Amino acid sequence: MTLKASNLTLARGGVPVLTGLSFVLEPRAALILRGPNGAGKTTLLRTIAGLQPAVEGEISGAADQIAYAGHADGLKAMLTVRENLMFWAQVFGRHDITPALDAYALHPLADRLAGTLSAGQKRRLGLSRLLVTGCPIWVLDEPTVSLDTDAVAMFAAAVRAHLAQGGSALMATHIDLGLEADVIDITPYRAMTTLRVGASDEAFL
Amino acid sequence: MPDLGKYAVEVLSAYAASLVLLAALVMLSLRRGRAARAALKEIEAKVKKDG
């Protein structure tokens, strides 16, 4: 499934942050977003994931293909690792969570309550959720936050395996994962404050 | 002043209460309106100076 975004204008809090951004994400490819804080990486990823509408432009090939992982992992402290994963697998209509446990070395933790895990372990659990969704396009916002070197390696391996199976990944990260990935710097697409088209407060300027 | 008979207190208090409420509403609206005008003027002047 090819994800295409063309001529996107995106707004945060009603004010345009990015404009004129286009990219294509082919199967088996990864695309890494770079840009300073506040450049609009999270806004872009949330828009691609369908959590907010684009002000202008078109996104194709995204419907029901996307597994999104944001800053929060959607874990329940009072459920075990296994129960948390099983829940997300079932929401996406699947049942097998063993590969996910394998990929992030979660077997020893499987019956611990998620609330008792360390921050890095929680993050591993959150990332393993991507594997149980079975979705071909991963949209990841700072996936490596609070991961140690080993865990980053596990993540890189998981992404590589995902790409090898025909999947694709779009992520915002500052860490070099050693992937064959295109990098797109979104700084030049920053919307000028004079840009009015489509802003929710446009009528008031 | 008309003769209000035995209900004078009721009638007068009804008028007084209503007029006070209406006056309060108008006053509050005007105050908020003036504050908004002032705030807008300030920011418009600043934007013009900067840009």
Place this chain on the structure above:
Amino acid sequence: MIALLMRDLRLAFRAGGGFGLGLAFFLIVTTLVPFSVGPQPALLSTIAAGVLWLGALLACLLSLDRLLALDYEDGTLDLLLTAPLPLEAAVSVKALAHWITTGLPLVLAAPVLGVLLNLPGAGYGWLVISLAIGTPALSVIGTFGAALTVGIKRGGLLLSLLVLPLYVPTLIFGAEAARRGAAGLDPATPLLMLAGITLATIALMPFASAAVLRMGLR
């Protein structure tokens, strides 16, 4: 959908899940009533049906602010929004889970508390029936209120302010049915109206709740 229901139920029954809080609240409110109005059996038996309905309603309200706020805080709502599950179905399931963990225990506990308030013998059946028909509406309407206030810090009080007026028709018909039942009158009309409200809210409110959630999470 079943997965979501099972997860919500499991969370409610685990430690800190809040199951039983509503029930305890219901018990305390019912216990406090005689302290405030006096212990005369005749007085208590006339107000019993209404007090029990009001207590159940308040107990329902108590757990609403956890209904969506917890899922919002840990990011589950965002992830559910991107999942292939329609949001309308998700909020319906969450309302159902709320009813099973809050409404249903209240329905079952009401007759026991009726004893404390001298509920007339004829009233027990109708009280349970009216609560069983009416409490699902409370959960569904409450879910709408929870969806409206989901992104708001300290939205609990606001949630009550928004939801309580919406509860008026349900309370009127529900308590009326229970009261008529207790007084030995025919409760059919208010019960049918109550059933109508419940069915209509179950059918329509999830769309409003889902729309509101989508707008609020944007």
Place this chain on the structure above:
Amino acid sequence: MSIWSYANPVKFLALSTKVQPFLWVAAAGCVIVGLIWGFFGTPDDFRQGSTVKIIYLHVPSALMAINAWFMMLITSLIWLIRRHHVSALAAKAAAPVGLVMTLIALVTGAIWGQPMWGTWWAWDPRLTSFLILFLFYLGYIALWEAIEDPDTAADLTSILCLVGSVFAVLSRYAVQFWNQGLHQGTSIPVATGERSVSDVFWYPLLTSMVGFGLLFLALVLYRTGTEIRLRRAQALRVRAGREL
């Protein structure tokens, strides 16, 4: 030129600034004439005595209390369908006015009810409905205040207004079913065209109702202007902040 062109804030402000002086004068004139005429120029009712004079406040405010919600319902729908900001802000501006109108109707009603029914408050369907309406206004205003993003606030309050309208109507019937009530029938039945009020009372009442209507309009226009200015100030501030 279509009516929608006034959905543009600048045009709306220009027009509303132009008509407002006339509106204020007309509103004040009608309210004052209606009330003075009613207060000094009408006889006492043979049953209700001088309390009948309260009608010149009670009926117009009750009328506007309902019309204000109705207006909010329509402007909310326009916002949801056509996304005109002025419409959403007009709904926001009208809510406190409606709240005060409801309060006046409740207070005058209670003061009137005391000598007539022997009680300040009765759980009569009309009184109860107005109390519920009051609660709806409170909730609506509180929701506007609680949400930071103005567009999200407009969206959510619009839906609340829609859902609230349905429940308000439902409550009206529920309350009627629940208690038949003391309140007299409607004073101005629209359908039959027959009035239960005689001409002596009717003309000052009509003047007062027109006055309250104009006052409502003037207040809403003024307050909508305030909201537009605040919104513009916020928009400019956000953008000025991002330049830095």
